[in-house]
Amino acid sequence: MSKPIVATTSLAGCFGCHMSLLDIDERILDLIELVEFNKSPIDDIKTFTKQCDIGIIEGGCCNSENVHVLKEFRKNCKILVSVGECAIMGGLPAMRNNNAPISECLEEAYLNCVSVQANDEKIIPNDEELPMILDRVYPCHEIVKIDYFLPGCAPRADLIWNALVALVTGNEMDLPYEVIKFD
Amino acid sequence: MGDTQTRKSEFSNHEKCSCNCNDLSAILARYDNDPTRLMDILIEVQTQCGCVSDEAVKVIAKAINYSSVDVEQTLSFYHFLSQTPTGKYAVYLNDSAVAEMMGREEIAKTFEKEVGCKFGTVSEDGKIGLFNTSCIGMNDQEPSAIINQRVFTKLTKAKVAKIVNGMKNNLDIEDLIGTEVQSNILKQGPILTKDTEIGEAIKKAISMRPEDVIEEIRQSNLRGRGGAGFPTAMKWRFCREAVGEKHYVFCNADEGEPGTFKDRVILTERPQLLFAGMTIAGYAIGSDEGILYLRYEYKYMEEYLEEILSNMRKEGLLGNDVVGEKGFNFDIRIQFGGGAYICGEESALLESAEGKRGEPRDRPPFPVVKGYLQQPTAVNNVETLCSVAKIMHKGAKWYRSLGTFDSTGSKLISVSGDCEKPGVYEIEWGFSVNDVLKMVGAKDVQAVQVGGPSGNCVAPNEFERKLAYEDLSTGGSLIVIGKKRDLLKDIVLNFTEFFIEESCGSCVPCRAMTSQYKNKLEKIIRGNGVAEDIDQMLAWENVMISNRCGLGQTAANPILSTIKNFRELYEKKINKDTNFVSEFNLDAAVQESCKTANRIPNLGGAHE
Amino acid sequence: MSKILININGKDYSAEPGKMVLDIAKEVGIYIPTLCHYEGIKPQGSCRICTCKIDGRNMTVCTTPATHRMVIETNTEELEKIRATIVELLFAEGNHFCPACERSGNCELQALAYRYKMMVPQFPYIFPAKDIDAKNPKIMIDHNRCILCKRCIRRKQEPENPSWFVFKDRGNKVQINLDHELTADFDDELAQKAMDTCPVGAIIRKEKGFDVPIGSRKYDKNPIGSDIENQGVTL
Missing domain, CATH: 1.20.1440.230 (NADH-ubiquinone oxidoreductase 51kDa subunit, iron-sulphur binding domain)
Incomplete structure (x- = not known):
């Protein structure tokens, strides 16, 4: 039987959740035995080369590229897992959601902020190649169907491990009190 | 339907109240700097100044020994009290479902066009404010609006133009156009029939022991007409038996359930009957003070009702030694609300009457034990108290002969919506929905909303159901919804x-x-x-x-x-073939940032 | 006064009449989740988390005094579902960025979410526009985190004194309002008291950082209520 295939990505996140995945210590050797990685920053595969079983999403969607990648993941993965506060509720990037419209955020960042020193032409980055910023930061499950959620900032390594093993083996998730934390 | 966000708006350009808010001494003195009369104080300031400004809040707070924020917490709770100016003329246009059905949208647009500002704002010159408001109890004559406590009904584009023109020319509110609230009593039953001499009913009660009055009411099987249907006699007995320094009778005239307007009609047509009912309740529970809690929307009745009360005092029907009975003193005062549906809930009503936010209390204790000012209080609906006066006059047996076994007597229903004859109908309990529909000339009916939004939306296959506590219970509102409406x-x-x-x-x-x-x-x-x-x-x-x-x-x-x-x-x-639909729209989501960055959204290619 | 008999979850207990059901349950080692309740101040029953079936009706036990022969169910599946849903509602209603909150690990709302294993609220996040009120020299009020439990309002020293904390507006626009004039000379003790009264991180002392590291905070290892459940006392 072929090994289940896993893909991962970090959208509007800080890679902390990926770090936490690496935090499973020596169990990473077991993980390599259990699964095969496809598109992921872990193995640096940039595009999907085959259909995957599990897609792990870190970060929410703050720009058009995030949306594109997330939809690609939904297309190419049987199961999608939102990992971490940002994927689940937008997290720190979403702190702009309730404070100011995006126009104000951009103007503050590129025009008005005290640390802006040399933008005499008053340009807000607008190169065609840049992703377009969304009006607010969206939790992943508002854009595509997400099957599982693993909270935490970052989620405890044990939570990610327990959940992954359960998904791969088809067993019930073992989620002791200590592993579900939002911070 | 107006955006709920626009009901109370910010007015950055009118930060200060235009009048001299420090001159509130007369108002404060009238209420003896009593914090429990804060509602009255705030309403008078609002009426005098068009708002209760921050300065006014400070003055009031100091006088009643509250913190400013404490005054503000009551003030900010009520829809008709405002911290920012509402204009010399404040227009509150009803946005209830029936108002919408009767063409409110066009009227709202006309107001906006004629005045030159949007709903939720005040015109630039500060003269006219436009606001949405919940049902004002005029469902049978919509679209309607309240302007400076006067009600304007059956509005048309032409009427609006005339009203706005009048306001622009600073006309007196009475001179804008004639205000005409109609009673529309289309079926008169035992309560509305004028066959009871008020003094006789009170005398009859006083000739009995209070316990026997309660027993007579118990025999009649009268239940609360506000909607909950609690047995009136039981309420009174609990209240009478409760220990307190003083007992209070409250009449709940907060009639806020959208589509209900029968209490407005009773208050207009049979106020004496109501006040007699309150007096009898006072005798039964051992109270010398009755308070009519009247919704702000009915402020236009104030002078009229005060005159009725004053006449009743002159006739010896209120005051000391009522109907000549030595030692039985009973008087009634009117307490206005400030615009809050929740105050129809009896404990919220009492909180409001005490000058506080209209937040319902935890029960127990119940108001009959600890009510107004923590004293035993009986809160009854307008119609309930009118029924009391009738029962005293004509007897429990007579009353029991009306209606059904479990729901005795009659019921006033307020009918509105898609029918030929909207208005007030007094029917005996046990009428079916179909009976009512026939009576009011309703055809092509899709649904009937029984008991207002908090009630039940009934489909034609249930139109044979009966209006009664044991079947379709209602506080009195029936809204007919025609087939042409998009129900959802x-x-x-x-x-x-x-x-x-x-x-x-x-x-x-x-x-x-x-x-x-x-x-x-x-x-x-x-x-x-x-x-x-x-x-x-x-x-x-x-x-x-x-x-x-x-x-x-x-x-x-x-x-x-x-x-x-x-x-x-x-x-x-709903979508049958999927279990997930995203409402995310990339095109819409990138518009603002692209505009700010001066960039044309590129939705094709790599990003989609 | 003679004791009364009440039945909680199928077991009879004798209790003092008039005592709140919540307190009786606590004494016998039955934990009923609360949020707006705070030991020693007048209960108000606004969060509805402590809703139990009392004689077949949904009632808040923090406000319901025990009466003879009262039958109470505290932990049916239906009740636990109601509680979990209320927690989810609160998370969706406010802006609860736990990782950025000083109170994380010591927060009662978060602790209840842990207890109910909330992985994501079933409701879309509202992301309401809320302010932070930092005018007071000693405390900040972060309205983003406030769950409007009114504990700070109700924890008033003397009822006749003017209020420091109050509610403002109504419905989903309601918010806590602080009287800045009266609280201008707040001392550290009062500031600490205000902060301790808050179940979440909405009232935060200024110039005070994280005392206890993540991992060692109140609810990091032990679920909220476990102290009550583990006492195992029966009367």
């Missing part, structure tokens, strides 16, 4: 928004869940719903019934009762 959008959504607007905000499920219900409903209306959405809304019912008061417990009724009775309307709109 025109009615259910409007009702749900009403509950969001009127929640006091205390209980979590009422405050937060009703908005979630609205989100779900709108998602379904937009065609993005899935089967799970319906299941979720049904599952949330358990959370809603865990709210403290009737408002919270019934806030999801518009949705729940239509899922139950009109499920096909929901089923038709």
Whole structure:
């Protein structure tokens, strides 16, 4: 039987959740035995080369590229897992959601902020190649169907491990009190 | 339907109240700097100044020994009290479902066009303010608006133009156009029939022992007409038996349930009967003070009712030694609300009457034990108290002969919506919905909303059901909804928004869940719903019934009762072949940032 | 006064009449979740988390005094579902960015979410526009985190004194309002008291950082209520 295939990505996140995945210590050797990685920053595969079983999403969607990648993941993965506060509720990037419209955020960042020193032409980055910023930061499950959620900032390594093993083996998730934390 | 956000708006350009707010001494003196009369103080300041400014708040706070924020917490609770100027003329246009059905939108547009400002704002010169408001009890003569406490009904574009022109020319409110609130009594029953001499009814009661008065009421099987149907005699007995320094009689005339206006008609046509009922209640429970809690929307009746009270005092029907009975003193004062549906809930009403936010209390203790100012208090509906006077006059036996076994007597119903003859009908309990529909000339009926938004939306297959406590219970509102209406959008959504607007905000499920219900409903209306959405809304019912008061417990009724009775309307709109629909729209989501960055959105290619 | 008999979850207990059901349950080792309740101040029953079935009706036990022969169910599946849903509602209603909150690990709302294993609220996040009120020299009020439990309002020293904390507006626009004039000379002790009264991180002392590291905070290892459940006392 072929090994289940896993893909991962970090959208509007800080890679902390990926770090936490690496935090499973020596169990990473077991993980390599259990699964095969496809598109992921872990193995640096940039595009999907085959259909995957599990897609792990870190970060929410703050720009058009995030949306594109997330939809690609939904297309190419049987199961999608939102990992971490940002994927689940937008997290720190979403702190702009309730404070100011995006126009104000951009103007503050590129025009008005005290640390802006040399933008005499008053340009807000607008190169065609840049992703377009969304009006607010969206939790992943508002854009595509997400099957599982693993909270935490970052989620405890044990939570990610327990959940992954359960998904791969088809067993019930073992989620002791200590592993579900939002911070 | 106006955006609920626009009801109270910010006025950055009119920060200060134009009048001299420090000169509130006369008002404060009139209420003896009594914090429990804060509602009266705030209403008078609002009337005098067009708002209760920050300066006024400070002056009031100092006088009644409150902190400023404490005054503000009462002030900010009520819809008709405002911290910012509402204009020399403040127009409050009803946005209830029936007003919408009767053409409110066009009237609103005309107001905006003629005045030159949007609803939720005040015109630049500060003269005219336009605001939305919940049902003002004029459903049989919509579209209607309240302007400076006067009611203008059956508005047309021409009438609006004339009104606005008058306001622009600083005309007296009475001279804008004639104000004409109609009573529209279309069927008169035992309560409305003028065959009771008020003094006789009171005398009859006083000739009996108070306990026997209560017993007579018990024999009549009279139950509360506000909607809950609690046996009146039992309430009175509990209240009479409760120990306190003083007992109070309250008449609940907060009639806020959209579509209900029968209390307005009673207050207009048979006020003496009501006041006699209050007097009898006072005798029965051992009280010398009655308070009529009247909704702000009916402020236009103030002078009229005060005159009636004054005449009754002159005739010896109120005051000391009522009807000549030595030692039985009873008088009535009017307490106005400030615009809050929740104050129809009896404990919220008492909080409001004490000058506080109208937040329902935890029970126990019940108001009959600890009510107004922590004293035993009987709170009864207008119609209940009128029935009391009739029962005293004509006897329990007579009363029991009317209606059904479990629901004795008659019921005033307020009929509005898609029918030929909207108005007030006094029927005996036990009439079926069909009987009523025939009476009011309703054809092509899709649904009947019985008991207002908090009640039940009944489908034609249930039109044979009877209006009675044991079947279709109602506080008196019947809204006929014709086949041409989009039930979910025109009615259910409007009702749900009403509950969001009127929640006091205390209980979590009422405050937060009703908005979630609205989100779900709108998602379904937009065609993005899935089967799970319906299941979720049904599952949330358990959370809603865990709210403290009737408002919270019934806030999801518009949705729940239509899922139950009109499920096909929901089923038709949901997506059957998927369990997930995203409402995310990339095109819309990138518009603002691209505009700010001076860039043309590029939705094709790599980004899609 | 003679004791009364009440039945909680199928077991009879004798209790003092008039005592709140919540307190009786606590004494016998039955934990009923609360949020707006705070030991020693007048209960108000606004969060509805402590809703139990009392004689078949949903009622808040923090406000319901025990009466003879009262039958109470505290932990049916239906009740636990109601509680979990209320927690989810609160998370969706406010802006609860736990990782950025000083109170994380010591927060009662978060602790209840842990207890109910909330992975994601079933409701869409509202992301309401809320302010932070930092005018007071000693405390900040972060309205983003406030769950409107009114504990700070109700924890008033003397009822006749003017209020420091109050509610403002109504419905989903309700918010806590602080009287800045009266609280201008707040001392550290009062500031600490205000902060301790808050179940979440809405009232935060200024110039005070994280005392206890993540991992060692109140609810990091032990679920909220476990102290009550583990006492195992029966009367």
